[in-house]
Structures are given as structure tokens and as C-alpha cells.
Amino acid sequence: MIERVIDARGLRKSFGETLAVDDLSLTVGAGEIFGFLGPNGAGKTTSIKMLLALVTPDEGEGEVLGAPIGSREARARVGFLPEHCRFHDSLTARELVRFHGRLHGMRGQALEARIDQLLTRVDMLDAADRPLRGYSKGMLQRAGLAQALINDPRLVFLDEPTSGLDPLGRLLVRDILGELRSNGVSVFLNSHLLGEVEATCDRVAFVKQGRVVHHLTLGAAPPSFEVEIRALPLDPPVLAGLERFGTVVGRPGEDRALLRVISDAVLPEVSRWLVEHGVRLYELRGRRKSLEEWFVDVMGDDQRPG
């Protein structure tokens, strides 16, 4: 059993004078849904392409599913849905999935059964024998998802898999991601839809100007629950005392402090401790920091809309 399905170390890629990816180092665990976040042009797609041997790194090394990055052995157990979902549009969805299955060496009844199973799962069976050129973007993404899963992969790369989908389509993809996770399949998800990422991913990495600048574990939310305290006095001894519950991460005002805590379960204890130490407590408000806020904080003020 491979514990790390991706282990990349110091990957770097330039296109002429433009540095696309600078020192990309990351790991993804087995059965993990990993979100890869960053603004446009941050190097997310180039990173995926390097891991799939579509682009050759200038520097760095690593393994995918225990095999060297880009090797055929690794690609045999990987699925990939590219960002723009461009396929041979003269083919039908069934033919598309069949051809890609054959490229994985699949044949005969096993392949046909797998095609039917996948087209049913992505709700494309009724349109399976129509050419792709007549599909909406959402239908193309669902057909593309079927081809990405044809080989029963252990790791799936999804580049913006829900960008063209309606809410029902997104729910379907979310369900499929959940099924993949429960089957021990890892997913490397590149998406701008932070709500989707928050709902599906176990862990995310923020990439900025070609470099991973922050990792965040979602779900367990240890670092993502904040408490805003309005009380007096909030002098240094009180602030130091609050550190037993978490980390003081901000002072929005003289009578205010932002405390990052493990979970909302500590709120009554914080309240009791303040009162017992003679602090006049006016307000105690807890809230989970959204991924979008994390994104804005991590990316800083120097980013412009892409």
C-alpha cells in the first residue's frame, strides 16, 4: 500500500522568460482529496501537466503512485480530466470512453461493461451515442469524467471539473468524489470554486506565483475557527492567559481580540476564564473562517483579479 500517491520535490518549469512553477514540493496521501488553489496564472495547470508528463520539469523529481513522475507505469493507474474538456468531437461519449479504455489495454466485455457503468454513473447513458460536438460544456465534463475513470485509477487529476456544471451536476461530481475517497482513490482537484473545494477536499495547498505558500487541513478545522472577543481590559496578562485556549491572531481594537481555537467547544471555558479573572465580557462570537477568506489572506494584497 502506497501511503503517498504524489511526492513531488522541487519541481520547476519555465517557458522562456516566464517562470510558471518554482520549487513545487507537495505530497498527497492515499485516499485523500487534495485541493490545489491559486489565482489564474499561479502555475496550477502546469503543475498537473508536469505530474502527468505532458510538460517536462526543468528541475526537480518525484514519484506518482510510487513510480517516477511521467512514467508509463504511473500513468497506467492515473485518470485525468483536463480543464477545457477538448476531445475528438466527432466521437460519441461511448466511443470516446472506449478508445481511451483501449489505450489502457482494456478490451471486450469487461471494457463494454465498464463503459456502461461509468456512463450511467455520470448520467450520460441517454446521450451516450450522440457525437460530442452537440454536447453542452457540462455534458462534455461528465463524459470527460467517465473517460478519466475508465481504468479504475488510484489517482485522479481533475482540472476545474465543475466549472461548466449546473448545481445538480456539481452535486453529482461531489458524490463521485466521495465514492472515490471511500474506495481509497486519491483526487488531485484544481478548482476556482472554493465552495466546492471546501465541501469535498480533505486538504488544500495554496499556490502563488508558482510556489506552494500554504497548506490547510479542512474538515477537522483546527486552525480555522476564530473567536472574536469584546472585553475590557485586554491587557498583555489577559492576552497571554487566552493563549491557553488557542492563538491570539489579531487585535481589531483596544477592546477586541481575535482568538483562533481548536473548536467551538472551548467557548464556554473561554467565557468562564475571562469572568473568573475579572475581565468584563461584552461579546463572544465564534465563526469558522471560510476557505475564501483563507484564500484572500494567503494570497495577500498583491494579487489582482485574473
Added chain:
Amino acid sequence: MTMPAFLTVAHLTLYDARRRKILSAAAACGALFLIVFWIISFLVARDLKLNPQPFVQRQITLVMLSLLGLYAANFLSVLLASLLPVDALSGEIDSGVMQTLASKPVRRSDIVLGKWLGFGAVIVIYFLALAAGVLTATRVIAGYQQLNIGIAISLILLELMVMHTISIAGGTRLGTVTNGIMTLGLYGAAFIGGWVEQLGTLGGIRPARLAGITVSLFSPADSMWRLAAYYLQPDIVRTLGNAGPFAGGSVPSTPMVWWALGFTAAALAFAIYSFRHRQL
């Protein structure tokens, strides 16, 4: 038994070409050409019957008719060989289709070879069908049995493979339009080079002849046609001399055939090497 990946790619290439109606369009144009040629053959045969000519004159007329038909079939096939694969790689790279294909556990060389084989099969079948139509017309309608058919058709097929491989190789580095211009430009250069070589030979202008041969080294396609045309003509027609695409003034040598074979192999090797290092 698992089918080799390049055969799956070749199958996909053929399937896609058929679905995009490329094959039916080519077949329709070829059929139109053959209908016209059969009508011309019928008219020539009727005229020869109504106005009998001396044997030599009649043979020359029939040879020229046959050569004309094969030249037209050759030219249509050269266009097909140059333009059919022109976006085989570049178009799929630009559109992103290639990303899905190349992320599968296949070698880049399998993709190049599969495309080359798939389109190559179309080109070969297309030319053979046109040539069969031309030769049948001259045999059945005009009663002329063409000489050296086997060697001539082999040379023309080599010419087509030269152009096809240039187009595939160009597609690994150039955009679709640029690749089309480059491929047809190379054929045009070879065509002009062939004329210059002929004129140089007929006029005794050595520098012109050498210039034509040099161009043929860079683009050996047209020299294969000229060698094929030489084999298709009886001695009497060759000795009478002529100009144009059937000219026999300067006949490409056997080493030029080996050169064309090597050129094709080298172009295919370059295509594989280039595509292997292409960032997708």
C-alpha cells in the same frame, strides 16, 4: 491479446477522419476526377477510331493520356498527403485534445506512429484507387496497356510518403496554417527544382541542373514522380523528348530513391523526437 497502442491511435485517426467526412469528401473528389477522366478517355478512343493514326503517333497519344491521368491522380494525392495530416498533431495540441491522449500510458512515439499509419493508409488507398481508375480507363476504353506499373506506383507512393511525413513532422513544431504553408512550399520548391533541372539538362546549363538536383535533395518528392514518369514512358516517347512534368531530359538516379527513403525515415524519426520533447 492487447493491441499495440499505435494501432489504437491509428484506428482512432481513421475513425475520426471518417466521422469528420474527410474520407467521403476525398472519395467524392476522386470519383469526380475519375468520371472526367473516363469521359476524356472515351472521347480520345473514339477519335482514334474515327481518325486512325500511324502506330507510333497513336501510342504517343495513349501514353500521354495515361500519363496525364496518373499525373492528375499523383497531384491530387500529393495535396491529400500534404493537407490531410497537416493538423494531425498541431491541431490536437492547440485544441488541448492531445492532453487527454498523451496522459494515457502510451509512448509519444506511439501517437506519432499511429497518426502516420492511419493517415498513411488513407493516402495509399486513395492513390491506388485513383491509379486503378486511370489504368482501367486507358486499358478498357482506349485499349492501352501501361508499362512498368508496379515500379511507377511504388515510386509515387514513396513520393506521397515523403510529403505525408513532412506534414506530420512539421505538425510537431508548427501551427496548422504554418505547417500547411511549409509543406506545400517544400513541394512547390521541389516542383520548380524539377523544372530547373530539366531546363538545365535540355539547355546544357550545368549550374541550373545542379541547382535543381540540390533542391531535390532538400525535398525529394517531385523527383520520385519524374522517375515514375520515366518508367511509364516507352523508349520512343522518351527519345522524342518533351518538357513539363513528364519530361525525361534529366532522370533522377537510383541513389535518389534511396535518398527519398532515408529522407522519409529521417523525417519520421525527427517527428518522434520532436513530439517527445514537445510541451503539451
